[in-house]
Amino acid sequence: MEAPVVNVGILTEKAVSFVFNAEYVHTETGTFLTGEQRALFVNGNIVFNGKLYKEIFFEPTSPDASFELKAVTIGVQFHWQRQEDQRFYGALNLVAGKEGIITINQVDAELYLTSVISSEMSAHASKELLKAHAVISRSWLLAQVEKSSILSASEKKYQSYYRDREQLIRWYDREDHTLFDVCADDHCQRYQGITRTSTPIVEQVIRETRGEILTDGKTICDTRFSKCCGGITEKFENCWEPVPHSYLTTVKDSQYEIKYPDLTNEANAENWIRTSPEAFCNTHDSAILKQVLNNYDQETTDFYRWKVEYTQKQLSELIHRKSGMDFGQIQDLIPIERGTSGRIVKLKIIGTRQSLIIGKELEIRRTLSETHLYSSAFIVDKKEVSCDIPQRFILTGAGWGHGVGLCQIGAAVMGAKGYNYKQILAHYFPGAEVEKRY
Structure with a gap:
């Protein structure tokens, strides 16, 4: 069974600069493209190569093709916020939103996870810690995809805000995202493409835990x-x-x-x-x-x-x-x-x-x-x-x-003390079981 494909929102900007490092095809026109590209947001539309679009989809012509996004902001609103160029595998989707061009990466879930593990933590972390994180990152991702389909099918509007004269109660979750499954920053899981140097051990960990998720016996665990x-x-x-x-x-x-x-x-x-x-x-x-x-x-x-x-x-x-x-x-x-x-x-x-x-x-x-x-x-x-x-x-x-959920520093200490990844998961997610889904 193949891994699912996920849509990850990377950024929203008035102007998006990107570089195709290999051949990509613009699916609407059939045009093959390589090298530097630029799209602008004008009056609610995307202007690309002199034409107006509401949405543009670029498909790679080979599985190892990648594209680079320029000046991606990471650590949004955190004390270490900064910009960096980032490289991604998979397809590139540009959608005209209310505030600008929404840039979405459509990518195989296991490729996504290889980046998340290296983005959330050091790619040089202990193997058991990385394996535990691979399972919870995969579980969280698939739980969000599952939750999105439930919310989109529901007639009831999702509520995450309550206000009266005496109080303002609000929580922030990934239900804020309607055009993609998850975002690329700390609001969801850090996903910085293949910019973060992965290592053979990260790739090995993803292979060894392929398809493994945590379940409570009924649904995929929303592993935080x-x-x-x-x-x-x-x-x-x-x-x-x-x-x-x-x-x-x-x-x-x-x-x-x-x-x-x-x-x-x-x-x-x-x-x-x-x-x-x-x-x-x-x-x-x-x-x-x-x-x-x-x-x-x-x-x-x-x-x-x-x-x-x-x-x-x-x-x-x-x-x-x-x-x-x-x-x-x-x-x-x-x-x-x-x-x-x-x-x-x-x-x-x-x-x-x-x-x-x-x-x-x-x-x-x-x-x-x-x-x-x-x-x-x-x-x-x-x-x-x-x-x-x-x-x-x-x-x-x-x-x-x-x-x-999982305390990353605590889990790192557990790994150093000799706990294996299933013991780490059992500690932080009591009652949950590891299950292989694909």
Whole structure:
């Protein structure tokens, strides 16, 4: 059985420059093309070679043909955002969207996964870690394709936003994508084509796990992962839609039978975040971290426990700009609800002009940072308070990312300790089973 073909959204721009490194055919006209090409977005249309199109499809004439996209932005809205040229196998599809030309790569799922493993992590990571990641990346991808077909067949509009006078609750998931299966950035899974240098071990890992997915016995598991859980993983429903997944629950990231506190309790969460408990992901071993952190990720050094400090002026201006609402001077940031990892699900922002509860975790992280706060598992210390107005805020936090599912740094430590990939998967996705689908 062949692997499925997936559509990956790479970028949306007013002008797209690309290079065919081998022969491609423009399917509508039958024209064969090689070398540099350029398409422009004009009045809702794509202008290419002097003609107007709503959609253009370029098919490779050989399986090893590739194309290069110029100036692709990676790490969108993260602190290390930058541009790079990227090369891809497979077909190129250009679609006229509302904001510009949507550039889509149509590619074999296993080729896609070879890139994802090298993009999400170092291609030099341990074999067992890479195998675990191959299975969860494949599972997540096929679960999204399956979910897309269900959503498109449903008459009910998917809802990921709730707003009233007192609160704004929003979560960000790949249902935002309607013209392709998944995007190429951290919003989905990092996919940077064949730009990221793959290695023989990555290709071997993809071959050895070909078609392997995780299942809960009924459906393909929606396998999530983040950089560092901070010691305990989070439940799916606390970060995304309020639908529990049995295999995306609270996992203590440790080999020891430790009694962990209830981190939905504020006092327990504060003590947890202010300390540095034992956990797989509590490591400073540079050899292990290099397995998970690519060169740009290594710009982040403190992730298990971290601190961010703002002046009153910085924080009030930041929240105003990121939320679009003028709270005046910020008087307090109060956790209203915490998840099982200590991550804040709902946060109340109290200002001199207005107050509002915001959630879920990514909305909180985006509102309180120029890019993304490392996680929403944080506590707030107010300093130099005068007339109920703090002049400084110190956020002390735990973990990097949403904390749901596999903890990449914890899994790297497990691999270094001799756990095999099925043991790693069983740890982070309790009750799920590995199954070969093709």
